[in-house]
Amino acid sequence: MSRAVLSLGSNVGDRTAHLQTAVNSLGRTVRAVSSIYRTPPWGGVPQPDYYNLVVIAEDDGNDAHAWWERCQALEQEAGRERTIRWGPRTLDADVIVVEVHGHAVISDEPELTLPHPRAAQRAFVLRPWAEIDPTAELPGAGAIADLLDRLDTSGIVRVGHVR
Numbered sequence: 001m002s003r004a005v006l007s008l009g010s011n012v013g014d015r016t017a018h019l020q021t022a023v024n025s026l027g028r029t030v031r032a033v034s035s036i037y038r039t040p041p042w043g044g045v046p047q048p049d050y051y052n053l054v055v056i057a058e059d060d061g062n063d064a065h066a067w068w069e070r071c072q073a074l075e076q077e078a079g080r081e082r083t084i085r086w087g088p089r090t091l092d093a094d095v096i097v098v099e100v101h102g103h104a105v106i107s108d109e110p111e112l113t114l115p116h117p118r119a120a121q122r123a124f125v126l127r128p129w130a131e132i133d134p135t136a137e138l139p140g141a142g143a144i145a146d147l148l149d150r151l152d153t154s155g156i157v158r159v160g161h162v163r
């Protein structure tokens, strides 16, 4: 049994539709979906605001890599083209944390680093995650509520929900 926290973001095209399609594709694995938040672009590249949400998903397998493959498939389904790092995209799907049988997977592989190495600095991840799991911990970094207290969340606005 594995449980994953996934971050989905879009800032090209119909942002809500891209998020909706991705959540639909995750199908029966989905256990919780946050609201959609409009978030200022993180990373210094000038670009439109993103729509972001966080999904908690579970399946019977024990393979953290399978969550990464699912995220890659979601990005491909959205027609994502790789251009600039931290630049605009139809869909950004990141694996934030994976737990197998209740234990966090730690990985420093470049292809799948876990927990996601930049999650603690990203209010666009922590804000939606805190909505659906307020007492969550980011392994190695602490309680997400405490991490969020240290970040600027002033530009983050809840704009809706997927169906």
Ligand SMILES: Nc1ncnc2c1ncn2[C@@H]1O[C@H](COP(=O)(O)OP(=O)(O)OP(=O)(O)O)[C@@H](O)[C@H]1O
Pocket (backbone or CB within 6 Å): 068, 071, 082, 084, 085, 086, 087, 092, 093, 094, 095, 096, 109, 110, 111, 112, 113, 114, 115, 116, 117, 118
């Ligand atoms: N936890 C993870 N979730 C998703 N991708 C990861 C993770 N760890 C490593 N990667 C790798 O990061 C590579 C770059 O991913 P991507 O192009 O989505 O980067 P990015 O979204 O611009 O930046 P960031 O990695 O900071 O979110 C991917 O090829 C992927 O294999």
Ligand SMILES: Nc1nc2c(c(=O)[nH]1)N=C(CO)CN2
Pocket (backbone or CB within 6 Å): 008, 009, 010, 039, 040, 041, 042, 043, 050, 052, 085, 086, 087, 092, 124
């Ligand atoms: N607010 C926000 N900023 C980002 C996002 C994202 O999903 N939301 N994804 C990025 C891709 O690396 C870069 N910057």
